[in-house]
Amino acid sequence: MVWDKLRAHNAATADRRFETLLDDTRAADFSATAHDMRLDYAKTNIDAAARALLCDLLDQTGVAAKREAMFTGAAINDTEGRAVLHTALRNLDGGPVMVDGGDVMPGIMDTLARMEDFAAAVRDGGFLGQGGAITDVVNIGIGGSDLGPAMAVKALAPYHNGPRCHFVSNVDPADIAGVLRDCDPATTLVIVASKTFTTIETMTNARTAQAWMAQSVTDTGAQFVALSTAADKTAAFGIDPARVFGFADWVGGRYSLWGPIGLSLMIAIGPDAFRAFLRGAQAMDVHFRAAPWHENLPALLAAVGIWHNQICGYPTRAVLPYDNNLSRLPAYLQQLEMESNGKGVAMDGSALPVASGPVVWGEPGTNGQHAFYQLIHQGTGVVPCEFLVAARGHEDDLHHQHQLLVANCLAQSEALMRGRSLDEARAKIADKFTGDELDRQARHRVFTGNRPSVTIAYPQLTPFVLGQIIALYEHRVFVEGVVLGLNSYDQWGVELGKELATALQPVIEGSKGLEGKDASTAALVGFLRQNGV
Ligand code: F6P
DSSP states (O other): OHHHHHHHHHHHHTTSOGGGGOOTTHHHHTEEEETTEEEEOOSSSOOHHHHHHHHHHHHHTTHHHHHHHHHTTOOOBTTTTBOOOGGGGGOTTSOOOEETTEEOHHHHHHHHHHHHHHHHHHHHTSSEETTEEOOEEEEEOOGGGTHHHHHHHHHTGGGOOSSEEEEEOOSSHHHHHHHHTTOOGGGEEEEEEOSSSOOHHHHHHHHHHHHHHHTTOSOGGGGEEEEESOHHHHHHHTOOGGGEEEOOTTSOGGGOTTTGGGHHHHHHHOHHHHHHHHHHHHHHHHHHHHSOGGGOHHHHHHHHHHIIIIISOOOEEEEEEEOGGGTTHHHHHIIIIIIHHOOSBOTTSSBOSSOOOOEEEOOOTTGGGGTTHHHHHHSSSOOOEEEEEESOOSOGGGHHHHHHHHHHHHHHHHHHHHOBOHHHHHHHHTTTOOHHHHHHHHHHTOBOOOOOEEEEEESOOOHHHHHHHHHHHHHHHHHHHHHHTSOTTOOGGGHHHHHHHHHHHHHHHTSSOOTTOOHHHHHHHHHHHHTTO
């Protein structure tokens, strides 16, 4: 069985220093390129035999067939009986996509055109607030209805030439209060972004925004927009259907940035740049669908992930963008990867026989270097790292500073691989210490090295490239999910907490007693009550 072969191969090779694999051909052989984006996985212990086995694993678990099923609208999200077609949202000129016998592309293109008209009007004054041109856009949403647009607006800050954009997600009133404090209701557009239009955080914040708006404008609803699949609920909330941008339930929340949920991004950067963003993702879709595994960036990134998590047993992976504008990418990927593949049950309902996907975390470099990299370099566990880096920033006059950033990025992957031996550490401090103290001090300065990383490099973080990056990770999650044999497209694990929060709300408010609550929860409620909750 290929899993066993992979484990055996790892057992046989785990002790070697993978640095020794780096001959003249490895850098080219263990990297792949798609539309000027390069994935380098030469700094891992994956050799040609391991890669061949990983490709076998993809074949034997049916990734290719499932990939076609996804792109062609089959109901691969089978616990919810839905197709998974976020790729259709960026299928700008890719032909029909059929769901239940009907082509979904005309509806998608129609909604895209409506979004473009509206975004252009907000940007050029064709759509006015009751106090004049829109100066601020407040997107109220959570999870996929927040993280995608918030991440992308930040990522594309150099292209932001529309009104200011703010993102409110948390039900903590500090979030919305902090945002609205800086906005004028008469010139603010509120976007209520919720696939279901039932999410309690979003609906609570939307009502707070409504009340805030009502204090100073006459037509409260006129500056509200809804992005949702639930037209009946947006109407009940009082939003004019002309300002409702709908999408189908086969767009998962964490995959929804490409359609209406991306409206704040489109208003920020303009329709043309938004189309370039879609084109980047579409280019990655085309590549993912056609390239053989050993040239296929999403498949390779998934193979590396499976190798490190499933075969080597490393429980986390760090995403480290050396691109400050990607500062929200790790948070975005936490939802994308952990809500998709953090499952304990296989498609057939049996217990998952392998570990669920890894914990994903990270921060931009160089900041992380001065925080948690200590553990990455010298901790007892291994954290596979994923570096992202652009050849050029957008600050032409500060290019030398960008070069320093790039040097830091490459230095980190080199340091993780090479490490520093005890002899090297001793030599470094031989002028300061002698004898046993030299030895003791040197041991603290040893880096074991042999710590794997991949690097994703690209010319510049343009809208096109951002589209490529996100689609790359989406398809990586897809491949990993198929190989693990789970459904990447439901999220039942978020339900229990929601139900219990709803039941606890009257208890916290004091209209219901503590009967039936466990002793710990009851004691915490008691403490918080004593302190004014
Ligand atoms: O609770 C999890 C979740 O359903 C996510 O999957 C989703 O992105 C988020 O809540 C927000 O959902 P909605 O867009 O329906 O408000």
